[in-house]
Amino acid sequence: MSIQSILDIGKSGITAQRLALEVTSENITNVNTPGYSRQTTIFQTSFVTEERGFPLGTGVNVAEIQRAYDDFLQTQLKTEASTTGWSSTVLASMKRAEQLFNEFTADGLGKSMQEFFAAWQDLTANPQGQPERQAVLARAQQVVDQFHRINGYLTDIKREANQSLEGITSDVNESLTRIASLNDQIKLIEIRGARANELRDQRDLLVRQLSEKVGITYLEQTDGTLNVSLSLGPPLVLGNKAAELSLEPDAANNGYYKIFATSPGDNTAVDISSIVGGPNNSQGRMGGTLQVRDSLVNGFLSDLDELASSLATEVNSLHSAGFGLNSSTGLDFFTAPTVTSGYSGIGGIQLAISKTADIAAASVDPVTGGTGNNLNSRAIASVYDKVLATSGGNMTMEAFYNALVGKVGVAVQDAQRSSDLSEGIIKQLDTLRESQSGVSLDEELANLIKYQKAYEGAAKLVNVGTEMLDTILGLIR
Template sequence: MSGLFGIIESAKKAIHSSRVGMEVTSHNVSNVNTPGYTRQRVELSSTDVLTSKRGMANAGVKVIGIKQIRDEFVESEIRRVSNLMGTYSVEREILGRIESLINEPSDVGLGQLIQNFFNAFDDLAKNPEDRALRVTVVQTGKALTQRYKEIFQRLLGIKKDVLSELEAKIKSVNESVSEIAKLNQSAINHHNTGAETNDVRDKINQKLKELSKLVDVVVKFDESGAVKISAGGVTLVDKNFATNLELKFSDGQVKILSNTENLELKLNSGEIFSLQNSFNGLIPQMIQKFDQLASNLISRVNEFHRNGYGLDGSIGNDFFAGTGAGSIQVSKAIINDLNKISASMNGNAGDNKIALAIASLKNDEKISGFYNSVVSDIGLRSRISSDNENLQQMILNQLESQRDAISGVSIDEEMLNMIKFQKMFEASARVIQSVNEMIDAVLSMVR
């Protein structure tokens, strides 16, 4: 009789195992469309062999755990590529804004306005005493200086937008690390009570993917499923402890610090890296280049203009006032009196050597050449960033397809598992039924 009851116990364990298997299958099917969900599989093992006077017998099957089907290398690569994609995406967007600003293919583009200004002096050289041509010189000069100021202000505007975006991204990091710390505590609690941490691990992984776009994270999971995260040499999350980040300004540069140990993050990639690099480097460099371009225009034009004579016989007049892109303007003296525009080198009204000299600056390396090099450089950098972003997107798509193949839920496979566990349940129930009939038969013999 004890042997028969052992068979019932073994079948009962099989029923329990099949029930757990059905629960896991149902859980997989329910989450087939859940972002970041990792397919789970019930792990079964035969129980320890029982030894008795009658020999050895297997005590059935047991559930040893519910395992997630994942490839840690693929998960790590997805985070790494997402991080690079974030780097190039932000870089491409900012470079694109600058490129469209300085390279507008229209009559109001800076390059065209520079040409218009020098063409006006070229026309003036043909008839230095013509008042209408002098009006055109002033008008083209005003249009050019106004465009310089617009570019200068819009570059400052882009810098302000970048700072706002950087502040928003820092806030997102703080929210993410806070949520991950809470998930870590949940994972630890589950682990300590013997409960599965799989679903918590999925939520942590999903948050890690979002976080990796922002900063280049270093990730280490412990046996409980909790994760330790560091970025830029600073620990962001350790168990249920999270470090918040904040911005600090020093000498016009923005730094990212932890608010606990006041350590500076030294980032190498990610959206926040590109934003910080643009604020501290790219945009100030562009402002400096346009300041230099405007300064070159002011100094080169004034150098010739102050050595020439106006129609009123005056000499030493500057055509432009100001020192750079933010302050350049046509001299008020020129605006108020067109006769002060210098066209003559010797004071004769019909002489045009100064006008020709200024007109020849259209081919000057410090003006047109410098402008063309700036436009070419920013265009090249923009294309490289765009190409890199597209490449990383392609790699990311491949990795996510690979992850889906490994960790994603297949309805067909789950249906097969469901049938398998259903048959296991039915067979085990049939065993119990048969043993019951055998016990009844034995008992009837005793009676």
């Protein structure tokens, strides 16, 4: 082996250890960077030569800067992020809805209905009494106001959910554009044989953040790019091209948004609302938002409308057959429901009478049948305990309202359970990822010392070769 070989071996050692020190420094400085994966310098011996029949190495090379990465773990994180986005969105809305449906002992719709029919019961004791009649009107107005309040609040939840789609869609579009841009950069770097580790980390983090907003699948291509698609839907990213999501008001659905996607590199917009927010595949914040807006809240409103319609229909049928103090008859107590849908809102249920004399407490005209007749008020008071045919089966109004309260509670419990479970899994997966891909400062500091000493050794080897060369040159002089 020549002196030049010694110098070359020392040079390769200095170059390799310097690169290892740079990689270690990169790890240390990114210890708190979200999504960063630890990098490791992989060494390999240079080609082997034969010197006087003996195989001798020619130094060391850096074979690869390896990224600590587990694709299966990334897929699990992506899946759970979608579940977390869905459950947190649904849970927030359902908790707001839950506040509206108090138990009968609280100041809610259930309590108001109880007091309304109790006022009719009080009227039976004194059918001519003005205070009792005024109480009936007052309690009836409270019931109407409660229906309007709950209907309006549920409608507000739908409206706010619909409006939140604007921000979610904008975030999705931004993530898609950035993923497509990173695909292009990664391809340009890796086509030369290098590894774009930091860019891959950024892309993985974006994919995880995107999956929290909408359900997706992805597949890495041979050139290093990542193709992203909606779960059970069209592609969102193909190479360096990204789809664009847009919103359009749907006149058939009260002007609420429909979601469209323009395929990557194409101008054709496809309605993906049913794909993103379908009953069996709702994922991410966008899917949860659509489920709240188009399914869960609509179910509560439908039951609320049915309850209001049943209340008005049953009371009206009896009230219109009775007689008021002024011999009035044939009067509805509430505005008659023409359709059930929307009847619990301001444009639906209202008081149809305003005079206490029009309250039909008697079953016959008081002028001919006596002023003490209370048969009609007794019949109306008993409506509360009457078993009615409802969409949920034969039950009383109290039982129907209890069932509605139960539905809201179950929706909250389901979303809470899913949220807690998903958050627990996310924590476990994050811990596992940290153990596999995270940066350990203790380990990196130890590597720093190791590579520093190796660098010093390689430099010493160069010094030795230089001294040997100086000695030989001295002999010539």
